[in-house]
Amino acid sequence: MSRVINFSAGPAALPEPVLRQAATEMLDWHGSGMSVMEMSHRGKEFISIHAQTEALLRELLGVPGNYKVLFLQGGAIGQNAIVPMNLLRGKASADYINTGEWSKKSIKEAKAYCKINVAGTGEASGYTAIPKQSDWKLDPDAAYVHICSNETIGGVEYHWTPDTGAVPLVADMSSNILSKPIDVSKFGLIYAGAQKNMGPSGLTVVIVRDDLIGNALPITPSAFDYKQQADNDSMLNTPPTYAIYIAGLVYQWVKDQGGLQAMAEHNQKKAAVLYDYLDQSNFFSSPIAREDRSLMNVPFKLKNESLDDAFLKGAQARGMVQLKGHRSVGGMRASIYNAMPVEGVKALVAYMQEFEKQNA
Ligand SMILES: *Cc1c(COP(=O)(O)O)cnc(C)c1O
Numbered sequence: 001m002s003r004v005i006n007f008s009a010g011p012a013a014l015p016e017p018v019l020r021q022a023a024t025e026m027l028d029w030h031g032s033g034m035s036v037m038e039m040s041h042r043g044k045e046f047i048s049i050h051a052q053t054e055a056l057l058r059e060l061l062g063v064p065g066n067y068k069v070l071f072l073q074g075g076a077i078g079q080n081a082i083v084p085m086n087l088l089r090g091k092a093s094a095d096y097i098n099t100g101e102w103s104k105k106s107i108k109e110a111k112a113y114c115k116i117n118v119a120g121t122g123e124a125s126g127y128t129a130i131p132k133q134s135d136w137k138l139d140p141d142a143a144y145v146h147i148c149s150n151e152t153i154g155g156v157e158y159h160w161t162p163d164t165g166a167v168p169l170v171a172d173m174s175s176n177i178l179s180k181p182i183d184v185s186k187f188g189l190i191y192a193g194a195q196k197n198m199g200p201s202g203l204t205v206v207i208v209r210d211d212l213i214g215n216a217l218p219i220t221p222s223a224f225d226y227k228q229q230a231d232n233d234s235m236l237n238t239p240p241t242y243a244i245y246i247a248g249l250v251y252q253w254v255k256d257q258g259g260l261q262a263m264a265e266h267n268q269k270k271a272a273v274l275y276d277y278l279d280q281s282n283f284f285s286s287p288i289a290r291e292d293r294s295l296m297n298v299p300f301k302l303k304n305e306s307l308d309d310a311f312l313k314g315a316q317a318r319g320m321v322q323l324k325g326h327r328s329v330g331g332m333r334a335s336i337y338n339a340m341p342v343e344g345v346k347a348l349v350a351y352m353q354e355f356e357k358q359n360a
């Protein structure tokens with residue numbers, strides 16, 4: 001068996017100990033005689049897995065007691081519609097900050113449910129920087145303010161938390177949740193698809209403050225009504241049981257690494273290996289403003305784009321995969337989530353140095 005160095009943006013590499021444990025437990029989970037995939041979601045075995053997974057997530061993020069943690073289906077793209085359906089609470093509009101491709105998708109989807117005010121935008125910079133809060137035009141009557149905390153495609157990340165006063169802050173954290181400590185109490189709602197930093201696809205985590213739920217639009221499907229799901233421990237419909245189990249193993253792994261502070265240090269060190277190299281190179285470059293660079297998704301360009309294919313081919317030959325940038329931005333992108341070891345990034349930089357020497 002040989003495993004690649006996987007720079008996929010998502011679904012992404014998982015910690016190897018998690019995959020090994022899942023393999024060991026595949027046919028018989030803890031003497032139950034069943035795979036987790038075969039368990040009733042209402043049986044005591046799965047209920048214990050679900051409870052343990054939620055407890056670990058609450059512990060890692062320090063989720064306050066007045067927040068619900070929901071394990072749903074439908075992905076972050078589903079949440080783009082589900083958030084306004086649940087959080088408008090009789091208000092006519094919501095504020096959105098546009099920092100790139102994922103923000104744009106959120107805005108487009110939410111427009112079906114209310115008036116959207118784009119209160120801040122990174123458009124002038126070509127989405128290579130996060131617009132400063134002092135330039136935002138927030139509406140005090142907005143139902144909420146929506147941000148994408150890490151733009152997976154463009155590679156910009158908030159390294160600060162906006163202050164939206166009494167208006168709830170909503171964040172799509174799909175691609176940087178669990179990469180660093182956050183203060184959950186500063187958010188009204190956090191959502192994230194699992195397949196970047198938490199587990200397999202199929203699971204969407206929603207963390208929402210108690211007082212914001214219970215006022216969903218009448219058209220809201222029951223399975224996507226936060227209040228109904230909260231009242232049913234996320235089991236109004238069959239939850240994505242196997243994905244919840246794997247997420248629980250990932251949470252345990254993060255805890256074993258030392259928790260989110262240790263994760264943040266690991267991620268800073270890892271990203272610095274790549275950015276430091278990019279900054280001194282005349283051959284490769286990073287298009288992103290230094291203070292807004294994502295520690296999770298690192299887009300970079302070859303100055304001579306005609307060498308892109310040769311670069312990717314050489315990477316593939318060295319077992320490094322999924323380095324091609326998103327079609328909307330071109331170039332390269334290395335996604336280096338929690339599960340990517342620093343050795344993986346060092347191997348990439350060693351290859352970049354070698355390629356630069358041969359082609360400069
Ligand atoms: C991957 C991603 C999504 C899309 O998630 P789906 O599971 O495909 O719905 C949305 N937002 C961000 C920031 C992402 O990285």
